[in-house]
Every structure is written in C-alpha cells, then in structure tokens.
C-alpha cells in the first residue's frame with residue numbers, strides 16, 4: 530500500500546538536498562557575521578568549548594556535577610546574549626546564526642513524532658502527481674489562447690441564449706475561479722458536445738491553480754478509473770492513485786461518460802465526488818452526456834451531487850473541425 534517506493538527514495542534525496550543548502554546558507558551567514566563583528570568568532574569558539582566541557586561533566590559524573598552543569602549553562606547563556614548583542618550592533622537579526630530549516634516541525638529530518646513528517650509526504654505526493662499528470666498537455670491550453678470568436682454570435686434556438694455571450698460568461702467565470710482559487714471551493718460541471726473547449730478551459734484553470742502552489746490532478750475518466758481498478762484488483766495492491774485523487778486540492782475529471790460502464794467505476798465515482806465534497810475540495814467534471822443520460826447511467830445519488838455543482842453549458846460548433854478547415 531502507499532506510494533511507489535521510488536518516490537520515497539527521491540523524497541529522502543530532496544530532504545537531504547534541503548539540509549545541505551540550508552547548512553551552506555548558515556555557514557555563509559556565520560562568515561558574514563564574523564567579518565562584520567569579529568568578536569562573534571571568539572564567542573562561538575568559547576561556546577564550542579563550553580559544549581565540550583559539558584560533555585566531559587556528563588560523562589565523568591563528578592559529585593558536584595549538578596553545580597558544574599549549571600555554571601556551564603550560565604556561561605553559555607551569557608555568550609549567547611553577547612553574540613545576539615553583537616549581531617544587533619552590526620544590523621543583523623539576533624537569530625541570524627540559528628540553524629535554518631525548511632520544515633521547523635521535523636527540522637528537515639523528514640520524521641516527526643516517529644512518523645513521516647507532512648513535509649516528506651508532500652514531496653512524495655508531488656512526485657506521484659507529476660507522474661500521473663505527465664500525459665496531460667497542461668501548458669498548451671491557457672486562457673490567453675481561448676478565443677470567443679469561434680462561437681457564433683447567434684441565439685441558440687433550444688437554450689434561448691446568445692452562444693458567444695454564454696461562452697464569454699463561461700470564460701469569465703473560469704478566469705475568476707482560477708485567479709481566486711481557495712479552499713473549500715465549489716465544484717464545476719462542464720457540459721457540452723465535442724470540441725467546444727471544455728478540456729481547454731479546465732486545463733487553463735488547472736495551470737493557474739498549480740501556479741499558486743495547490744496540488745492538481747488531471748485525468749480522463751477512462752484513464753483514472755482504469756488505474757483505480759488496476760490498483761484495487763491488480764497483483765501489486767496500491768492506493769497511490771486513489772490517495773492522489775482524494776487529496777488533490779483540485780481534481781479535473783475529464784470525459785466523464787466515455788469510460789466503460791461497470792459497477793466498480795460507478796461506486797468509485799460516487800466515492801470520489803462524495804469524499805471530495807465532504808472535505809471541501811473541488812472537482813471539475815467534463816462530460817458530453819445530456820442530463821437524462823447522466824441520470825440513467827449513474828443513478829440518483831451521483832446525479833444529485835453533480836447537480837449541486839456550478840453548471841457551465843458549452844454551445845457552438847466543433848472548434849477542432851473549425852481549426853482543421855481553416856488550415857486547408
């Protein structure tokens with residue numbers, strides 16, 4: 530169970546790198562401070578000696594150990610104070626020479642209270658997410674390349690709305706959603722026929738949200754469900770994909786309805802929507818299915834959860850085809 534072992538090894542390496550970088554930074558701060566205030570070098574040497582003395586007392590355990598330890602500690606404190614004062618005199622913060630940690634909780638050991646620290650698991654998850662997302666063309670679909678002129682400036686006879694205005698509204702909504710991304714947040718369903726920009730807009734959101742440091746998982750329903758199935762029933766049991774899908778700050782579940790229909794997929798979908806909803810983590814669901822088809826295929830419980838989301842309808846003429854014709 531858990532994540533691919535290689536991600537744990539890579540996370541160890543990453544934490545080791547952090548320690549090295551921080552130690553180098555601390556060394557350079559010490560050199561800088563000693564240059565500006567040479568007395569600091571003396572204090573530090575003296576402190577190192579008191580450390581040695583302390584170790585000797587602890588090992589030798591003389592009868593007056595307690596008094597000796599107290600006096601060493603007092604001397605040490607005085608040196609500490611002198612150092613801080615010297616730092617302030619040359620305009621440096623008094624904690625300037627302290628050890629530097631990316632994660633003060635585990636002090637960059639990766640272990641906190643005998644377990645893997647959250648900072649360590651964040652690295653593991655980030656690496657696993659990158660692998661899961663590696664097939665998506667995240668960079669190709671920004672908001673900038675989304676052009677509303679592809680949508681006809683006419684009123685749709687069925688929906689009774691101006692198609693271009695509707696799509697402009699969808700674009701505005703998505704830009705705002707991405708720029709003001711926060712948790713908890715509302716989920717979105719993008720509905721419409723093929724080639725109308727659902728994947729494009731959801732990837733544009735994903736890219737912006739990723740930039741803000743949130744975790745994002747993008748996958749098509751057939752791909753993600755197949756991975757869940759393999760991990761659940763396969764020879765090597767794992768819950769990597771499931772863990773990533775459930776815990777990502779944003780999940781983009783693309784092409785819902787294009788996967789095979791089977792009970793495992795349906796219950797997986799229910800669990801995903803429900804778990805994520807309960808923890809306030811939003812999902813963007815894209816589908817070609819009409820409302821009646823959703824109801825028929827997934828049943829009441831899933832349908833009602835999808836309806837509770839923000840609904841964006843996509844209208845227009847297949848832009849894949851428009852672009853292809855324009856090339857000719």
Ligand SMILES: Nc1ncnc2c1ncn2[C@@H]1O[C@H](COP(=O)(O)OP(=O)(O)OP(=O)(O)O)[C@@H](O)[C@H]1O
Nearest residue numbers: 674675676677722723724725726727728729848849
């Ligand atoms: N408004 C737009 N401006 C520019 N390019 C667009 C726009 N909408 C879609 N495209 C491009 O058209 C192609 C099809 O769009 P997209 O894949 O987003 O459609 P879709 O709605 O997800 O279709 P499907 O339901 O088949 O998955 C993509 O190459 C996309 O970049």
Ligand SMILES: [Mg+2]
Nearest residue numbers: 727728783784
């Ligand atoms: Mg699509």
Ligand SMILES: [Zn+2]
Nearest residue numbers: 632635646648
């Ligand atoms: Zn930590």
